[in-house]
Amino acid sequence: MDPFHITSKKVLTLVMVIDKDNQKILLGYKKRGFGAHLWNGFGGKVEPGETVRQGALRELQEEAGITVDDHKIQKAGLLLFLFENDPMGLECHVYKAYEYHGEIRECEEMRPQWFDIKDIPYEQMWEDDKIWLPELLKGQDPFYGRIYLKRKPLEVEGEEEGKVTVAAAAPSSTSNVSLTMVTVPFTTAQPKSGPFALFDHRLDLNLSKIPKEIAFDGTIASYED
Numbered sequence: 001m002d003p004f005h006i007t008s009k010k011v012l013t014l015v016m017v018i019d020k021d022n023q024k025i026l027l028g029y030k031k032r033g034f035g036a037h038l039w040n041g042f043g044g045k046v047e048p049g050e051t052v053r054q055g056a057l058r059e060l061q062e063e064a065g066i067t068v069d070d071h072k073i074q075k076a077g078l079l080l081f082l083f084e085n086d087p088m089g090l091e092c093h094v095y096k097a098y099e100y101h102g103e104i105r106e107c108e109e110m111r112p113q114w115f116d117i118k119d120i121p122y123e124q125m126w127e128d129d130k131i132w133l134p135e136l137l138k139g140q141d142p143f144y145g146r147i148y149l150k151r152k153p154l155e156v157e158g159e160e161e162g163k164v165t166v167a168a169a170a171p172s173s174t175s176n177v178s179l180t181m182v183t184v185p186f187t188t189a190q191p192k193s194g195p196f197a198l199f200d201h202r203l204d205l206n207l208s209k210i211p212k213e214i215a216f217d218g219t220i221a222s223y224e225d
């Protein structure tokens with residue numbers, strides 16, 4: 001049995017806000033939940049009754065306090081995250097925006113901060129971000145990626161430098177009930193890049209050749225712009 005076979009998916013969004021003039025990117029430090037203690041774009045689960053784009057705009061507003069005009073948020077890609085021995089995949093719709101309204105502010109889930117594009121903290125981000133984010137920044141989008149992840153062992157060797165409370169990866173991905181908060185040590189030797197390690201990936205930079213409906217693993221991803 002293929003350990004990466006999925007039978008269902010959750011639909012998620014991820015918005016990257018970029019200041020082209022100053023060559024900066026807005027990232028948020030996730031304070032709790034799935035991906036806690038990692039820097040990432042802003043996003044979350046699409047709620048019933050909203051389009052993927054509406055979900056992306058809502059999450060950006062909730063997590064960073066800012067809004068983007070509907071026509072100014074551009075689809076940058078579609079990523080399918082597959083976790084070993086987890087039948088639930090995550091279909092992540094990635095957007096980019098170069099303009100926004102409002103004041104950036106912190107909330108109880110995310111702490112936003114601008115980073116120089118040349119100093120993106122990839123070592124404290126999901127390991128897959130370093131696969132696709134450089135392509136987005138180079139304008140090599142839209143892309144379609146399949147990202148295979150394996151749970152990291154919780155035990156770490158080496159000198160202990162600190163403790164971090166993370167959501168231990170339980171089989172059901174983002175479902176809150178399946179996450180257990182545990183405190184694990186981290187060291188300088190261990191990248192603080194979350195509970196999953198990148199196992200394999202395929203990134204296709206030629207999304208325009210892929211039909212609007214992409215069939216994979218017996219399910220259909222709707223690709224809206």
Ligand SMILES: CNc1ncnc2c1ncn2[C@@H]1O[C@H](COP(=O)(O)OP(=O)(O)OP(=O)(O)O)[C@@H](O)[C@H]1O
Pocket residue numbers: 012013014033034035040041042043044045046081090092126128129149174176
């Ligand atoms: C596996 N590799 C990954 N690489 C890069 N980004 C990843 C990711 N896996 C999940 N993400 C993003 O992390 C956020 C989780 O969102 P998440 O907190 O679960 O959603 P939401 O805010 O709805 O949750 P609440 O239930 O309200 O806490 C969401 O933007 C999603 O796109």
